[in-house]
Amino acid sequence: MGGITLEVIDAVALLTVDAPEVRNALTPRMGRELAEACDAVDADPAVGAAVVRGAGGTFCSGADRRTWDPSADQAEDATFRDTGAVYGAFRRVGTLAVPTIAAVRGAAVGAGINLALATDLRVVARDARLLAGFLRIGLHPGGGFFTLAGRSAGREATAAMGLFGEEVDGARAAELGLAWAAVDDAEVEDTALALAAVPARDPDLAREAVRSFRTELGPPGLPWDAALEFERATQMWSQRRRTGR
Structure with a gap:
C-alpha cells in the first residue's frame, strides 16, 4: 500500500512518497514512515x-481513502492518532535540520499541498495542480493549511484557495509566491536537485543557515503547532457533519 523511500545522493536526501496506484495519497503508516525518514536525515x-x-509523475493527491474513513468518530483514540500521524509528518518535514525543497509534478491536493508547503522552497511543473479542496468536500482545512499557505502566498491567495476552493496551476503558483520556479514537467526534479546541491556542499553551514532562516522568518499569526490544534476540533466536527453522525 505504498510507502516512503529515502536515498542520499551527493549529500542531498531524496524523500519520495511512493504509492503511485493512488497518486501518492498518504496513509497514517506513511506519515510515520516519513517522520522516521526525517529522523534519519x-x-x-x-x-x-x-x-x-x-513517485510516478505526481506529488501527492491527499489522504488515502482506503485507510481514511470520514464517517468514523474522529475523536476516537486510534482515529485521532492516525490523523495526527499524517499531520505530524508535515510538521516533521518542516523541522528538518537541513534546507528543504518540494519537487511538485502532477497534483498536490489536500494533504499533498500541506506537504509541499511544509518545505522551505518549491519547484513546480507549469501544469501542476495545486488545490486545498477541503471545503469542496465539506471539510474544514487541517494540517495548518492557513498558516502554511499564508506565510508564502499571503492573505489573498490563502483565502482564495482555503475559503473559496480555487485551484491554481504551477505557473500561477509561482506568480503568487507559492513556488520559487515553475518549469516544464520533465525539468522539475533536476531543477530542485540543482538548487539543493548548493547548500549540500557544506552541510554544517546549511544546517546553521536554515535554523537562522526559520527562526527569523517563522510563520505569521499562530505558531504552526498551535494552528494544527486550533483547526483540529473544527475539522473533526466537519467530518462528522459531512456524514450525518
Whole structure:
C-alpha cells in the first residue's frame, strides 16, 4: 500500500512518497514512515539538503481513502492518532535540520499541498495542480493549511484557495509566491536537485543557515503547532457533519 523511500545522493536526501496506484495519497503508516525518514536525515551530518517528491509523475493527491474513513468518530483514540500521524509528518518535514525543497509534478491536493508547503522552497511543473479542496468536500482545512499557505502566498491567495476552493496551476503558483520556479514537467526534479546541491556542499553551514532562516522568518499569526490544534476540533466536527453522525 505504498510507502516512503529515502536515498542520499551527493549529500542531498531524496524523500519520495511512493504509492503511485493512488497518486501518492498518504496513509497514517506513511506519515510515520516519513517522520522516521526525517529522523534519519537529521542524524546524518553528511546530508546538507533534502528534496521531497512523489513517485510516478505526481506529488501527492491527499489522504488515502482506503485507510481514511470520514464517517468514523474522529475523536476516537486510534482515529485521532492516525490523523495526527499524517499531520505530524508535515510538521516533521518542516523541522528538518537541513534546507528543504518540494519537487511538485502532477497534483498536490489536500494533504499533498500541506506537504509541499511544509518545505522551505518549491519547484513546480507549469501544469501542476495545486488545490486545498477541503471545503469542496465539506471539510474544514487541517494540517495548518492557513498558516502554511499564508506565510508564502499571503492573505489573498490563502483565502482564495482555503475559503473559496480555487485551484491554481504551477505557473500561477509561482506568480503568487507559492513556488520559487515553475518549469516544464520533465525539468522539475533536476531543477530542485540543482538548487539543493548548493547548500549540500557544506552541510554544517546549511544546517546553521536554515535554523537562522526559520527562526527569523517563522510563520505569521499562530505558531504552526498551535494552528494544527486550533483547526483540529473544527475539522473533526466537519467530518462528522459531512456524514450525518
